[in-house]
Structures are given as C-alpha cells and as structure tokens.
Amino acid sequence: MSKELIRLRDLCMAYDNEPVLNNINLYINDKEFLTLLGPSGCGKTTTLRIIGGFVTPTSGDVLFDGVRINDVPPYKRQINTVFQKYALFPHLNVFENIAFGLRMQKRPDPSGPAGKKLVRIPEEEIRERVMEMLEVINLKGFENRKPDSLSGGQQQRVAIARALVNRPKVLLLDEPLGALDLKLRKDMQIELKRIQQQVGITFIYVTHDQEEALTMSDTIVVMDKGSIQQIGTPEDIYNEPKNAFVADFIGESNIIDGIMVRDKCVKMYGREFPCLDGGFGENEPVDVVIRPEDIDIVPVEQGQLVGTVTNVTFKGMQYDIIVDFRGFKWLIQTTDHSPVGARIGIKIDPDGIHVMKKSSYSGMFGDYSSFSEEYDELDDASLALDEEESEDEE
Amino acid sequence: MRNKLSHFAIPYVVWMALFVVAPIIMVVVYAFSAAEGGFTLDNFANMGTYAVVFGRSFKLALIATAVCLLIGYPVSYMMSKEGPRFQRAAMVLIMLPMWINFLLRTYSWMSILENNGLLNRLFQRIGLIALYNQVFGTDIEFFHMLNTQGAVVLGMVYNYLPFMILPIYSVIIKLDHSLIEAARDLGANSFNVFRRVILPLSFPGILSGITMVFVPSVSTFAISKMLGGGTDLLLGDLIEQQFLGGAYNPQLGAAISLVMMVIVVVCMVVMNRFGEGEEQAVML
Secondary structure, three states, X not given: OOOEEEEEEEEEEEEOOEEEEEEEEEEEEOOOEEEEEOOOOOOHHHHHHHHHOOOOOOEEEEEEOOEEOOOOOXXXXXXXXXXXXXXXXXXXXXXXXXXXXXXXXEEEOOOOOOOOOEEEOOHHHHHHHHHHHHHHOOOOOOOOOOHHHOOHHHHHHHHHHHHHOOOOOXXXXXXXXXXXXXXXXHHHHHHHHHHHHHHOOEEEEEEOXXXXXXXXXXXXXXXXXXXXXXXXXXXXXXXXXXXHHHHHHOOOOEEEEEEEEEOOEEEEOOEEEEOOOOOOOOOEEEEEEEOHHHEEEEOHHHOOEEEEEEEEEEOOOOEEEEEEEOOEEEEEEEOOOOOOOOEEEEEEOHHHEEEEEOOOOOOOOOOOOOHHHHHHHOOOHHHHHHHHHHHHHO | OOOHHHHHHHHHHHHHHHHHHHHHHHHHHHHOEOOOOOEOOHHHHHHHHHHHHHHHHHHHHHHHHHHHHHHHHHXXXXXXXXXXXXXXXXXXXXXXHHHOOHHHHHHHHHHHHOOOOHHHHHHHHOOHHHHHHHHHOOOOOOXXXXXXXXXXXXXXXXXXXXXXXXXXXXXXXXXOHHHHHHHHHOOOOHHHHHHHHHHHHOHHHHHHHHHHHHHHHHHOOHHHHHHOOOOOOOXXXXXXXXXXXXXXXXXXXXXXXXXXXXXXXXHXXXXXXXXXXXXXXXXX
8 A cells, every 4th residue: 555546636527517526636546445435426436437537527637647647538548447237248258258458459569679560469368368367256167158148246257357357557346246136245345355455456446335335445435415525444434434424324323413522521412421532622513423333221320321212123133222312312233122111321432432523414414213214215225225234244 | 828918919810820821821832733733843843944033133132231231330320329319300311201102202213213314314414424425435315224223222222221220220229338338448449349349239230130121122023113124023023923914823923932932031040040149139
C-alpha cells in the first residue's frame, strides 16, 4: 500500500444539468482494494465509469500515474472492467472470451529492430496466458464451454479472467456479485480477495452491499447524493462514522441527539455518559451513535437508562429487541431474551459511544420507531437481506 | 401440457390442415401421377430440359439476396445507431412501400424503367445518353432496362429488401450494449468491435433475412413476368405456365414445385447447420 496510482481531482458530472457527482476528490493507491459504497443513485457507478473511460466528466481531472487521462479512450487505458452482468461474448467459448483482449493487442516486435513495427501476440503465448488465468479462477477444463452453459458464479469468474489476462494496472468491478445468490456471493467475496492478492493489482469495486465492502476492502469510500461522505478502512468506517448517513448505512445504529458537555463526556436524555471522543466545542450539539451490539442489558437499578421492551425478534444468533427510551426507540442486539413489556436497564461502555458532528443528515436516521416498516420501505429487497445477514455475523 | 386455452388453436390447426398440409399432399400426389392417372416418375425424368430455368432462377435469387444483404445490413446497422425518433421514421419509410399492392409497385417500376419511361427521360434530359453515345461511339436513344435480368433483380431487391432489414435490425437493436463496452474495454477499436462482436452476434438476423429474401425470390413469377418481359423464364413462370398457361400440364408443374421445395428446404437446413454455432437462428 504505497504509491498513488489514480487521483480524481474536483470531479463533477452532470447529466442534462442534473448534477450526479459533486467535487469528488479521491486518490487510489497501487495494489489497493478500494470500494465505492453507497445506495443506488449515489454516483458510485458514474465514478467508476469515469475511471474506466466510458464517460467524460463535466469538469475535473482523472490522473493515472500523474498523467491526465480524461480524454484517453477505454481501450488505451491500463484499466479493465468487470461488468455488472458479466457481458461475456455469447458467441465465443470460454477460451476465446478470455483471449479476446490479447487478440486485440499489438505490441512492438520483441525480436525485430527496436522500431515501430507492431505485431500481434503469438498464439502460444495467448494459449499460455489464458490457461494461466483459467488456473487462477479454478476453471481449468472449461475452455471450450460456451458462456450460457456456465453457472452464474463461473461466468463471473470468466469475466474476471477476461479482464485480468490483459494484466491491467487496475481492475474495475461494477457490482459484480449482484446477480449471484447469497451463498455464492459470500464464496466469491473471498475468491475475489484471493485473486486480488494473487495478481497484486488495484481493484476498484462498486457495491451497495455494506457487508461486501467490509469483507473485502482495504479502503471504503462511502458516497451519497454525488458526494463522498467518508473515506477510511472498514474498521474506521464502522467504528468512527463521520455522520448519521454513514452510521446508518454501515450496519445498524441508534443515533441519538446529544450535547458534548466537555471532552470525554456527552449528555443524552439529560444524563452524562463517559465516552472517548473529544475535540468538540463546549456544549456543542452532536449526534451520538451507539451500535446495537455495544449495549448491555442490566437490571433496572444498575441501568444508565431505563426503557420498555416493545418488540422482540429472534435472529438465530441473537435477539433484536426494540426498547423505548422516552419515545425514542433503540435497537439492541443481545443473546439474553427479554419479554415484550419488560422494563430493562442498559449500560454502555465508553468505547461503545461514538460522537459525530451534526450534519445535514442529522435527525434522518437512527430511530427504530418504524422498525418493521423500515424493512418494507427499502426499495432493494436484497439490501435488507444483506443487512440481516451481516447482523448475524456481528 | 393440455389446458383449456389450447382449444383456441383448433381453428388454426384446421386452417393449416386445409390450406398448407392438404395442398402439399396434393402437390406430391400430382407430381407422381401421369395425366391419365396412375403412378409415374416421368414428370421428374422430363425435367432435365428445364435445368436452365432452375439455374437462372437460383442465380437471380442469389444475386437479389446478396444485394439485399449488402444494402440491408449497413442500413440496419446505421439505423440502430440513431436516436429513437429517427429509427421510427426510418422504419415507417421502409414499411411504406409494403402498404401498396405488390403488383402496383411492380407496375410502377415498369413505367420507370421503360424505354420512354421516367428514368430514360431523365437520362436524356441530363445528357447522360448523349455522353454514353459519345464515349462508346454508339447511337442509342435510351438505355434498354426493362425486360432484362437486371430489372428482375431490381424488382426482387425492391420488393424483398424490407424482409432483410427487419430481422437484422431487430437483432442489432437488441444487442446488449455492455458487450460493446466490454469489447472496447478489452482494447478493440471500432472496426474490431464490429467485426468481432456486432457482426457475429447479428448472424441470426442475417440468416433469417437471407431466408426471407431468397425463398420468395426464387419462386417469384409476377416480377419476372412484368420486369423481365417473360422471355427469360424463371421457375415461378414455368410452374404458372403448367397450371394456367398454354403448356397445361399440372403434373409436371407439381413435380417442378416439389423439386424446388426440396432444394429450398435443403438450402435452409444447410444454412441452419451453418448458423448453429451462433445463437439459435429462428428460421422458416
């Protein structure tokens, strides 16, 4: 994780005067696994397509190795793409699909005089490199199969091999696992990470699936409404979300209005809680994030807060319980069962409290009053599924 | 899979039986009968005399099909690249002639191609004929265009071109755009994108276009009669003569029809084989 490879500078994009990207500034290191994460319409795919050269930004620069490449067509960039629906050539078999890029290439004749003469890659070398890729993706023996006779996961891997065989410096992946079922998706996540480490190049990955992002990435870029909300490692993003949007989008969060009384002390519900955060103004209004798994249920008399259980859902590894604290409902994940209607106390360790500055997203997320409806509201059903899944793991 | 809706297919089945299957059976029966009744193979044995007609028909139909393909493919391809409004307008223009009766369309070509027709008068007006006489040292007043094989091919191309454009266009328009992006991403320039991706993937459209132009072309008789002057007999004319013309001999006519049908079917099967490697071609 060293050298900077790609830089996006003040990137703006608008379709029909409708802004899609606002001032994107981002650098991507060599050999990094970077994920652009956000809900649909947040601009992540547009960002990827700009890097790939399929779209020209309205303003701003794309730098590759320090050189501006805004106007370089896709086929002249050292970047290859794995498309959302694989886009394998249906008329070619697996071998020819993977070999496609190599057959398109011309390079200076290595044996001839150091001149201009460009030659095609010799057939033996193509064969060798395709076979090598088939080994990387574990599909040896499939070279004569047509794409439509392969399973979704196999097609996916062929699409990756087809891109990687050209030895690009960067591989762009546009929701490549979106069409796979859950089990396969999990396998492919691990597989992708393994491939990335094996070939040692930069992966730029687009997804709306926070679990995918957390599992694979070195760096996550959270986007919403055409702007970058936060850049950081998966741990940073999860533990130190910058605003209510990030806190809500990544995992489950209770987001409570608070006042930063002083460093390491935040006031919620009129009560002071010790925390680890500092650097805010005195008595500054803040958003406080508390993850559902960081809350301990204790007897009422020992509780920092006392509330009433209004809903219990059994999730296998834990119960999701909704607790009403003076009208504001929290989600708590616990292995102990508490019946609906019970009065319970809760205790939060200082490191379970995360304080964020107020933002335009304040007050929009983090209340579980509409817990059951929230799942119905999600326009993307798979997103809801993923979130449930990730809870199981946490 | 029987359900109640299948009853709605009965009229169609009856229709097919009456007007498709029964006539074919009749053709076969006639082809193997003598004029006075009884089984015979004479109808086929006598057919050698007409080998020239077979040859001419297939040659003209092949030329017409090739011309349709050469015009139709680029037209379809360019249409697919334009905006939706252009595409709709172009589609209407392509379909428009088909709303006019086939015979009327062909008649109008007669008056266009005639010795004193529209084209020749235009050529006279712009001095093309004078120029021709000067260059070649001839002394003609008009180009002889009507009643030539060229006119017949023109008639076929004009009448059947939409049948080439439509299937090709509908295949190209449905091409997954991400395939083109993928090819560009993998280093293909515009030419290679076309040659390696678009062209092979439009093969099913090309195959059905060829079928839909070749089959009616090879059996046409109205076009050759009107634009060819009936001098260079085509298969369609020959068959017509056996049933309606002076050479009344329905048994021979049936035999010729049968042979032509078999040849066409064999051609189609071979083409289908050829196209099998590509996506499944919808034929016939």
